[in-house]
Amino acid sequence: MSEARNFDVLVIGAGFTGLSAAYELARAGRKVAILEQAEEIGGLAAAFKVGGTRLDRFYHHWFTNDREVMGLIDELGLSDQVRVNPTNTGVYYANTVFKLSTPLDLLKFTPLGLIDRIRLGLLALRARRVGDWKALEDRSAADWLRELGGSKVFEVVWQPLLKGKFGPYAEDVSAVWFWNKIKLRGGSRGKAGEERLAYFKGGFVALADALAAKIRSFGGEIETGAAVSALRPGPDGGWEAVTDKGAFTGARVVATTALPIVANMIRDWAEPQYLAQLNGIGWLGNVCLVLELDRSLSSTYWLNVNDASFPFVGVIEHTNFEGPENYNGRHIVYLSKYVPHDDRLYTMSDDEFFDYAMPYLKAMFPHLDRSWVLARHVWRARWSQPVVGRHYSRLIPAQDGPRPGLHLCSMAQIYPEDRGTNYAIREGRAIGRRLAGA
Numbered sequence: 001m002s003e004a005r006n007f008d009v010l011v012i013g014a015g016f017t018g019l020s021a022a023y024e025l026a027r028a029g030r031k032v033a034i035l036e037q038a039e040e041i042g043g044l045a046a047a048f049k050v051g052g053t054r055l056d057r058f059y060h061h062w063f064t065n066d067r068e069v070m071g072l073i074d075e076l077g078l079s080d081q082v083r084v085n086p087t088n089t090g091v092y093y094a095n096t097v098f099k100l101s102t103p104l105d106l107l108k109f110t111p112l113g114l115i116d117r118i119r120l121g122l123l124a125l126r127a128r129r130v131g132d133w134k135a136l137e138d139r140s141a142a143d144w145l146r147e148l149g150g151s152k153v154f155e156v157v158w159q160p161l162l163k164g165k166f167g168p169y170a171e172d173v174s175a176v177w178f179w180n181k182i183k184l185r186g187g188s189r190g191k192a193g194e195e196r197l198a199y200f201k202g203g204f205v206a207l208a209d210a211l212a213a214k215i216r217s218f219g220g221e222i223e224t225g226a227a228v229s230a231l232r233p234g235p236d237g238g239w240e241a242v243t244d245k246g247a248f249t250g251a252r253v254v255a256t257t258a259l260p261i262v263a264n265m266i267r268d269w270a271e272p273q274y275l276a277q278l279n280g281i282g283w284l285g286n287v288c289l290v291l292e293l294d295r296s297l298s299s300t301y302w303l304n305v306n307d308a309s310f311p312f313v314g315v316i317e318h319t320n321f322e323g324p325e326n327y328n329g330r331h332i333v334y335l336s337k338y339v340p341h342d343d344r345l346y347t348m349s350d351d352e353f354f355d356y357a358m359p360y361l362k363a364m365f366p367h368l369d370r371s372w373v374l375a376r377h378v379w380r381a382r383w384s385q386p387v388v389g390r391h392y393s394r395l396i397p398a399q400d401g402p403r404p405g406l407h408l409c410s411m412a413q414i415y416p417e418d419r420g421t422n423y424a425i426r427e428g429r430a431i432g433r434r435l436a437g438a
Helices: 016-027 067-075 103-107 114-128 141-149 151-172 175-186 204-217 259-265 272-278 350-364 421-436
Strands: 005-012 032-035 047-050 053-056 082-086 089-093 096-099 196-200 221-223 228-233 239-243 246-255 283-293 302-305 314-317 331-339 373-386 406-408
Touching: 005 016, 005 239, 016 032, 016 204, 016 421, 032 246, 053 204, 067 204, 067 421, 103 114, 114 141, 114 151, 114 175, 141 151, 141 175, 151 283, 151 302, 151 331, 196 204, 204 221, 228 259, 246 421, 259 272, 283 350, 350 373
Parallel strands: 005 032, 005 246, 032 221, 089 302, 246 406
Antiparallel strands: 047 053, 082 196, 089 096, 228 239, 239 246, 283 331, 283 373, 302 314, 314 331
16 A cells, blocks of 8 residues: 655645635645545536536526635636626516516515515515624524515515425524525625626636646645545544545645535544534535526526426526627526435436426426427536524534544535635635644
């Protein structure tokens, strides 16, 4: 067996958290290696090619108030690669598409009576005035939204979105999670109240590649195809990671993968109570159908589906944001579904999932014909969304693990904010700086 390769810090996972942590460590002069299970970097921001251009497997955008990611992009000298555009948002309800991009659109949302439209508008204002999120920890999002906007607003607008996103967990999702979503979207608007979003030329993976190049320029190493099967404390201190590409040792380890994956790595030596904590947060997987069409479905970028009979919570026509000229004239549509990993939709074959989805899409867009579909792709992510329930803060394990030198920095520890590139970068850079100074 070949001798283990030794580093100051091992970072497990090459998503944006791991890349950001390694960036801070490497530029501080630490000898760092990233160990990534997949054959490519990026994690949930991994990509594939359409028309010669790389496209995100799962739809992505940034808000204009995502300061951490914008700051990193500026630091890397890549601000000219960011495009900020107003977006066209809509709601599909009662077989009709309603535009819902500006406050004026809200006043025209006829599924609600005038009083309820006003309540819906005031709900966002009232939610953004919450100063202490801890006051919401014992509230479910469902109860809180009913209280703020009334039962009709909840039934028409919020309940379908909660069920579409969290399925069997919809009634248990914390008010803190929903409060943060409202706050974030409300802070990404132009002067006329329109939502403005940002995208990176070449997809999010282009930023990941730029970050990886910087890490390597500082002497850091990135090993793909290096799944960590075991993570063990060394007899004389430090850590050993056993991978498909041999053993790696380091004085410290930063694990950025989903917490149950970390539990599996350390199951041979960790205390049962600690393993139970790592496995104590529920997770949803995601299955995402990406269609390449020869024409556009509609003029809407983000269409929320407020119809209980429709299995997808939204239809995202990416090329109404980043134009089809970037993809050799092809129009890109995402259909995404969060489900438990053992759900029938998650375990379907690609062909079965495509055949399942098309009748629903055609019901929304009767003019759609299967001949429009030039190609289709199905992507799955087992650890896509932690279930943020009430008193979630009590479930989050500390960043410093049960033995010295083991550190956790995963999406499940981002709170009160929700997972996302901006916060992955924030948390990754923070732990990288902390350990660089240790």
